[in-house]
Amino acid sequence: MTRRLLYSYLGLALLVLVGLEIPLGYLYSRGETSRFAQTVERDATMLAEVTEENIEEGNLAELPTLIGDYTTRTGGQVVVVDRGGIVLAASGSPLRSGTDLSREADIATALRNEPATGTYTDSGGEVLYATQPGSSGTTIRGALRLTYPMTMVSERVHRIWLALALAGASVLAAVALVAFTLARWITRPLRTLQRATTQLADGRLTNPPDADSGPPELRELAATFTHTATRLQQLLDAQQAFAAEASHQLKTPLTALRLRLENFEPYLDPRAHDSLDETIGEVERLGRMVQGLLALARLENSATTPDPTDLDAVLADRAATWESLAAEQHVTLAHTGTAAGLVWAIPGALEQIIDNLVANALRVSPPGTTLTLTRAPGAELRVIDQGPGMPPADRERAFDRFWRASDSHHDGTGLGLPIVRHLVRASGGEITLHAAPGGGLDACVRLRPVGIGRRRGAGNGSPRAARTAVPTR
Template identity: 60%
Template sequence: MTRRILLSHLSLILLVLLALEVPFGIFYARSELSRFSHAAQQGAMTLAAVCEEKMEHGLAADLPDLARAYGRRTGSRVLVADQKGVVLTDTAALAQGGKDLSAEPDISDALRDQPVVGTRSDPSAGGEVLFVTVPGGSDATVPCVVRTVYALGPLTAKVHATWLALAVVGLGVLATVALIGFVLARSITRPVRALERATAQLAEGRLTDPPATDHGPPELRRLAASFTTTATRLQHLLQAQQAFASEVSHQLKTPLTSLRLRLENFEPHLAPCAQDSLDKALAEMERLSRMVQGLLALARLENSAIRPEAVDLDAVVADRASIWTAFADEQQVGIVVSGATAVRVWAVPGALEQIIDNLLSNALRVSPPGTAITLAIISAPGEAGRTSPMAELHVIDQGPGMTEAERRRAFDRFWRAPDADHDGTGLGLPMVRQLTRAGGGEVTLVAAPGGGLDAVVRLRRAESHTHREHPSTSADVDLAGRSRRRTTHSSAASARGRP
């Protein structure tokens, strides 16, 4: 912002300088040439009058000395011709005495009593010259013609020196204005930079250095005050939500555990016909407990600023596949791992394990015996608007699959397919999406080519990321670990068919 303000300020000043200095320089060059031409013409006319007088008194022999004296005094070359255009004297000795120049345009015009002033290129003079040709006579008869030639080099050098002085003055003005503009721009943008730092701190989860409200323009001071008020309120709301989630976690676990124990104590005293109702009640209690744990885990994820880290994707996939193989064997379902190796992706600590556990749990619920679940890792190009390449994790089952409408609603909280069993909570896929997005990725559900469902988790490749790895705090790791252990336990119980 400082650079833009400074550039706009300098552009305006430069435009003003050009509008003033360029016309002035052009006017000065033209006026100097006009003044010089007028002085040369006046001098040539005076010399022509003197030459005429000399010729009238029969003193033509004095013309060479007169011409040389005038040439030395004015720095010009002087040529005098008679009434027929024949050269009488030439200080430059370019035209020999007695040579007829009446055919030359300026001499011809002067013989017709018409003075001529102009410029032309003269290699012998080293560039442009100014020539003045005037008749010497006060009546219709022109007894002689005088031509004076001046080199324009000194005049051109003087004009160039003036242009250089104007350029130096302009650069000096620009430098002064740039210094003043830089100071002003820094003073204007200082509150904006403070707001930027405060916004970055707020994005990290806590505002420790609020922007000052007594510096900068009035508009920015009011903006800083409003931002501080909003940030303080947001922090209070986040703290209240975190406290609520923590309190609910403790307040709900105790009555749920107590209620489960009381229901289990009824079992020896119930008639056999009521045993089925007790089993269903215990199953609903287990489902309610998992639902509460899932909601609390989602609340912690939404309220925690967990930074992503570089994770070895294929190592995590192999580890989770080995753990779930035993559960899959109980249902006569195989787990196959394929795809790229040594792929590192960005994910929050413990997120990949929870994502794979939830997706494998869902796949096992719908996979018929004799089928296989495929875990495939595929490198993919970056999406539109992304500069880093992506990596895809596909969890493919051979179950009944989902319709397009069901796939669109699958990530809604508490939503379950109409033909799903009553053991699920409807929070697994929402948690998968939350964890994936926390690492900068995305998850989608598509129909598998051979039937079934393909859960595609797209994650950013860590090798092409330009930022350094962000270490997570111990609290974040502990939170992720507790959520992972709870999810694995509940998912494994569901895979075994337990209530």
């Protein structure tokens, strides 16, 4: 933002300078050219009067000295002709006496008792001329042409343009210095606010934004942000403290309740044993639900960034772990696909993701079927079962907390897939559910290869929380 403010100030200053200096330089150029032309015309008039007197008195020998002195002093070229257009004297010019100039337009005009001024171009560049008649009343005795190269005025014009450019550059340098100081002052609270938001996104605000410098609006914004961040940290600390304490405080009574219910079994009528078993099952499910809620709370309250993780090694390890359990249920666990290499994932997330998906798939896989763990190009992981699958409406709601399909007969808590999705998104990926070819469910997890790079603050979760397995759909 500092750079954009600096560019804005410089652009505005440049616009003002251009709007002022270009018209000023243009007016000066025109004025200088006009003054030069008037000076040349005045000198030509004065010289014409003097040479006319000398021609009238017959002092033609004085003409070369007269115009020679003028040429020496000013650098102008002077040509004097008689009333027939024949050169009488010339100084600073290659013309010789006796040359006939009567056919040249400016000489012919002057011999008609009319002055002529203008410019023409020769091998040396543009030349300004002023031709005046040498006359007394209506009697014309000759004419005088005075010429000057335009470089004499153009050099002065170039100098003023250079002076204007240097002045403009000096002004821009001063404006840049002032603008940079002002922009840094304005944006200092924003820079500290940016660092503070980055720290807050990482889980802890250690350096609050500067609320003592900068414009009043930004100081007020920094103070409000600090108050909000402090309050948010207090709420997060309270929630984390609850998640840490509730685990023991809730699990102990549930365990005691389950033991008490089991102790009732010898004293109950056999016809009540089924109800007792169902009650104990509900208590166990409640315990798993509490464990899942606490695990999800720890995930949401913790923050970390993804690290490079070997997807192939993790998948091979988890497949070997689940293979024996799958064999007990007469389900074949297949491990296929090409090597995926390193992917971005928060620590421990891949193990948790695979464990939850495999546990859900085994729960619905009939004996004699195959459960496939496969990898696809682009760091894509798929867990495909041959169970009953899910209709499209159920697949859309499968990631809602506590949701279970209406035809579900297992004792899941409805928290497994929400935890999986949280872990996948925290790692910068995405998970979707599809119908598997031939029936069953295809859970597709798309992660980011390490070659893509890490997005700062791409996820949140903690290594300890990520390893808390809650294998419930």
